C-alpha cells in the first residue's frame with residue numbers, strides 16, 4: 214500500500230447533549246489512492262468521524278492529520294480544500310439554482326478566478342458524466358444525477374480525498390448504481406482517495422478495505438473478503454449481509470465447494486455457471 | 493403551475509431586453525417608477541404610453557403572455573379607476589343620474605391614475621419576463637454593492653434570495669407530496685366547510701416546517717464543507733457585462749424624462 218494520507222491518533226469525541234462518547238479512542242489510517250468503506254449500524258459514529266475529518270467538529274482528545282497538515286481551527290480551510298464531502302440528502306446540498314452554478318459554488322468560495330472557473334466546472338461535470346446538464350435546474354434532476362453533481366462540485370476543487378457519507382442511501386437502485394460507478398471511476402482514473410460511509414455491505418464490497426464501526430469504536434478492519442468471513446457477527450452488529458454472500462454461504466453448507474465468498478452477484482453467477490465444467 | 497406564479501414568469505427569447513444587463517434593467521425600472529409621477533396631462537401620459545409600448549415591442553414577448561400576466565392585477569386597475577370616478581368632486585358635472593354624479597375631474601383622475609398603475613405593472617412585468625430571477629438577484633447584489641461600506645449585508649441578502657429561489661420548487665414538490673399523503677389518510681383539502689379546510693392546513697404546514705429546518709441545517713453544513721465562509725474573498729461565477737446598448741437604453745429614458753419635463757402642464 215501507499216503512504217498514509219490521513220492519520221487519526223487516539224481520537225475521541227462526545228456531543229454535549231450526549232451521555233456517551235460518539236467516538237471512543239479511534240486510531241486509523243487512510244492510504245493514498247485507496248477506497249476505504251466505513252460500515253456500521255445507525256449511530257455507530259460514522260458521520261461524526263466524517264465531520265471530524267473535515268473540521269466540522271473538533272476532537273475532544275487525539276490528533277487528526279490530513280495530507281501532512283494537523284487539523285486545528287487555523288488549518289480547517291486548508292484541510293477542506295483537500296477533503297471534499299458528499300452528504301446523504303441530494304436536495305439539501307444543492308446550493309446553486311442550476312447545475313453549473315452549483316458546481317461553481319465551492320470554486321467561488323475559494324476565490325478561484327472567473328477564467329479558470331468555467332473550465333473547471335465543465336471539466337468536473339464531464340468526469341461524472343453530467344456535462345450535458347449545465348443549465349438544468351435541480352428539481353428536474355433525479356437523485357442520482359443530483360449526487361453526481363454534488364461529486365462534481367467536490368471534484369472541481371481538486372481535492373485529494375472525497376468522503377461520501379451515505380451518499381447512496383436515499384437513491385433508487387439505478388441512481389445508486391450510477392453513483393457507485395462514478396466513484397469507481399474516480400478512484401481508478403483520477404487517483405482520488407475515496408472514503409465511503411455506508412451501511413450497504415453490497416456497496417462496501419467494492420472497496421479495497423473495510424472498517425467496521427460499533428458504538429463509536431473500530432470493531433474490525435480488513436479486506437471485503439476478510440470482513441464477510443464474519444458472517445453472523447455482522448448481523449449482530451446491525452448490518453445486512455449481501456444476497457450473494459448469503460447464497461454462497463448456503464451453497465457451501467450444502468457441500469457445494471466454492472473457492473471463497475462471492476462478494477458481487479456477477480462474480481457468483483460467473484462461478485456458478487462455469488462450475489459444472491470444473492467438476 | 494404554482495411555481496410559475498411565485499418566481500415570476502421568465503419567458504426565454506432572444507431580444508434586446510433579454511440581452512440587456514440586469515443592472516441596467518433594474519435602473520430603468522427604478523427611474524421609470526420615479527418619472528411616471530411627472531406626467532400630469534394628456535401629452536405626458538401619451539409619451540409614457542408610447543415609451544412603454546416601445547419597450548414591450550423590444551421584448552419580443554407575445555402580447556398574450558403580457559396580457560395573461562396582467563390579468564390578476566387588472567381588477568386593481570379598474571378599482572382605482574372607479575374609486576377616483578366616485579370620490580373626486582371637482583370640475584364640471586358630465587353625467588348626472590340624480591343620486592350619482594360624475595365630475596370631469598373625477599374622470600380625468602380616474603383615467604390618469606389607473607393608466608399610471610397599468611404602465612407601472614407593465615414595465616415591471618417586462619423586467620421579470622425578460623430576466624431570470626437569479627439574474628435579478630445578481631444585478632441587485634452588484635447595484636447595492638456600495639452599501640457594504642455601511643455594513644449593509646448585501647451579499648448575505650443576495651445569497652438568501654438565490655437559495656430561496658433554488659428551494660421554492662423543491663418545497664412545492666414536497667407540499668404536493670404531503671398533500672397526497674394526508675389526502676390518503678382522509679384529510680379533505682378541496683371540499684367541506686371552510687373551517688375544516690383551514691384546519692386541514694395544519695397537518696400540512698407542520699411537516700413542511702420541520703423538514704425545512706432540517707434542510708436549512710443540512711444545507712448550512714454542506715456549504716461550510718464546501719468552503720463557504722461569507723462574502724469576503726469570494727469570486728462570482730456569473731459575470732454581468734454592461735454593453736453599449738445598456739447605456740443607450742438609460743440615455744433613452746433620460747431623454748423621455750426631459751420630454752416629460754418640457755410637456756408637463
Ligand SMILES: Nc1ncnc2c1ncn2[C@@H]1O[C@H](COP(=O)(O)OP(=O)(O)O)[C@@H](O)[C@H]1O
Pocket residue numbers: 228229230231235253254255256257258259260261262
Ligand atoms: N448533532 C448531534 N448532537 C448530539 N448527538 C449527536 C449529533 N449527531 C449525532 N449524535 C449522536 O452521536 C452518535 C453517533 O452518531 P452518528 O455519527 O450520526 O452515527 P452514524 O452516522 O453512524 O449513524 C449517535 O448516538 C447520535 O445520536
Ligand SMILES: [Mg+2]
Pocket residue numbers: 259260261378379
Ligand atoms: Mg450518519
